[in-house]
Amino acid sequence: MPRIAFYDTKKYDEEYFEKVEHPGITFKYLENKLNSDTVELARGCDGVCAFVHDVIDEETIDKLVNYDIGIVAMRCAGYNNIDLKKAKDKIKVVRVPGYSPYAVAEHAMGLLLCLNRKIHKAYFRTRDYNFSLNNLAGFDLHGRTVGVMGTGKIGRVFIDICKGFGMDVIAYDPYPIQGSNIKYVSKEELFRTSDIISLHCPLTEETKYIINEDTLAMMKDGVFIINTSRGSLIESEALYEAIKKGKVGAAGLDVYEEESEIFFEDFSNTIISDDVLKLFLSLPNVLITSHQAFLTADALINIAECTINNINAYFNGEKLENEISY
Ligand code: NAD
Numbered sequence: 001m002p003r004i005a006f007y008d009t010k011k012y013d014e015e016y017f018e019k020v021e022h023p024g025i026t027f028k029y030l031e032n033k034l035n036s037d038t039v040e041l042a043r044g045c046d047g048v049c050a051f052v053h054d055v056i057d058e059e060t061i062d063k064l065v066n067y068d069i070g071i072v073a074m075r076c077a078g079y080n081n082i083d084l085k086k087a088k089d090k091i092k093v094v095r096v097p098g099y100s101p102y103a104v105a106e107h108a109m110g111l112l113l114c115l116n117r118k119i120h121k122a123y124f125r126t127r128d129y130n131f132s133l134n135n136l137a138g139f140d141l142h143g144r145t146v147g148v149m150g151t152g153k154i155g156r157v158f159i160d161i162c163k164g165f166g167m168d169v170i171a172y173d174p175y176p177i178q179g180s181n182i183k184y185v186s187k188e189e190l191f192r193t194s195d196i197i198s199l200h201c202p203l204t205e206e207t208k209y210i211i212n213e214d215t216l217a218m219m220k221d222g223v224f225i226i227n228t229s230r231g232s233l234i235e236s237e238a239l240y241e242a243i244k245k246g247k248v249g250a251a252g253l254d255v256y257e258e259e260s261e262i263f264f265e266d267f268s269n270t271i272i273s274d275d276v277l278k279l280f281l282s283l284p285n286v287l288i289t290s291h292q293a294f295l296t297a298d299a300l301i302n303i304a305e306c307t308i309n310n311i312n313a314y315f316n317g318e319k320l321e322n323e324i325s326y
Contacts, residue, residue: 001026002315004073005042006049007034010264013051013075016300022308024315033260039063047071047311052291053260056082065090071314074324075307076294078230080203084326094310094322098153100299105157107293108198108228111252115224115287116141142166147194149173149210150201150229151182158198170194173201191215196224203230213238222249228293231257236276243283250285254293263290 002025006013009029017027028045032038034054040063042048048064050056050072061083064072072082074095087093114120116138125132146162148155148171159169159182169183170193176184187210190197197219201207211225211234225248227234236257242248256263258274272278280286294303310322 002046002311003028003044004047004049004311005030005034005045007032007038007041007054008051008264012295012300016297017304017308020301020304020308022312025308025311034060036060036063039067042069043067045069047073047314049073049075049307049311050081052076052078052081053264054081056087058083058086061086061091071311073307073311073314075303078202079324080230082324084324088326092314092320093324094314094320095324096303096306096310097322099302099306100294100296101153101157103296103299104154104228104293105161105200107254107289108154108158108200108226108252109161111226111228111254111287111289112141112196112198112224115250115252115285120287121284141196143168144195145170145193146196146198147171147185147190149187149190149197149199151177151180151184152200152202154228155198155200156182158200167196188218191218193220194223195220196226198226199229199233201229201233203232208232209235211235211239213241216242216247219247221247223247224250224252226252228252228254231255231259236280240276240279243286250287251280252287252289253280254289255291256280256288259291 004025004027006027006029009031014029030041032041034048034050034056036059039060042064047069056072071092077095077097079095082093118136118138122136142165145168148159148169151171151173162169170185170190171182172185172187172190216238239248239251243251256277262272262274280288313320
């Protein structure tokens with residue numbers, strides 16, 4: 001019976017993986033994140049199940065191979081944290097390519113609505129019996145231009161949601177969908193003309209810091225930036241400076257470039273050492289959620305089902321539909 005070391009387990013992971021039937025597989029739930037130090041915990045297992053903050057570099061891969069582990073089952077879509085080049089021909093890597101684009105796209109719209117209509121401020125005001133409307137004015141989304149970077153599964157759902165709001169949607173993707181009715185523009189035009197920019201592209205060498213000092217300078221004054229993709233798409237310090245100057249009107253960040261040691265954990269009784277994050281959290285027009293865009297019951301079930309199917313396919317010698325390789 002294959003035994004899978006399940007890294008970075010949270011209560012909801014175990015709850016949803018145990019809800020889905022998985023005869024023939026046992027999970028060894030571990031709180032640790034997978035890296036070259038903690039890989040030792042997988043010794044004696046046949047596979048590992050990993051998530052977004054695990055570090056699957058050459059050393060980790062070599063140790064896994066050394067323990068006769070043949071599969072890394074990512075329970076997420078992104079795979080920027082695996083050295084696929086080093087994994088090639090040594091270990092199989094599978095992922096969950098899409099589990100609920102709706103969950104992430106709806107969260108992106110949630111961040112936008114909350115920031116624009118200042119719902120996060122109103123929530124605290126009314127709890128304090130302060131029913132004043134001063135400084136709570138937003139703007140109509142209807143008729144505003146939203147620039148969508150990346151028209152994959154999530155970007156396309158976000159586009160449909162924005163169209164439902166009567167927004168003007170423009171998009172950039174190096175691989176535009178042929179024959180679609182999406183209005184593609186160049187990256188520069190998207191930066192120059194959008195009132196709101198929402199990032200839905202993967203983190204690659206090409207997209208790292210796609211939002212930086214230079215691209216921020218091109219943008220409209222007061223632009224809103226929403227990032228539910230990966231933190232390193234944005235150069236955080238440049239964004240902070242742009243917000244401070246009023247160039248950026250608001251930022252909704254579900255991801256942050258230095259999130260891996262912070263997000264998903266409770267630091268409410270600690271002083272965190274990340275000064276940039278602390279500065280962001282001090283700003284009234286920045287809304288940070290800790291990589292929770294995926295977190296719906298529907299998505300968690302889909303993630304568990306797809307991961308279990310991927311693992312079964314590997315151990316049954318079937319074709320790996322969701323394999324990723326260099
Ligand atoms: P996808 O693979 O379906 O789509 C990604 C799109 O980005 C593709 O169309 C691709 O052509 C495009 N792209 C590639 N390079 C680009 C570039 N330089 N500029 C613009 N577009 C580019 O992926 P998806 O399922 O839509 O997911 C998008 C991203 O969302 C993932 O890479 C992941 O990082 C992130 N994500 C976040 C969460 C969360 O909880 N916050 C959950 C799932 C996924």
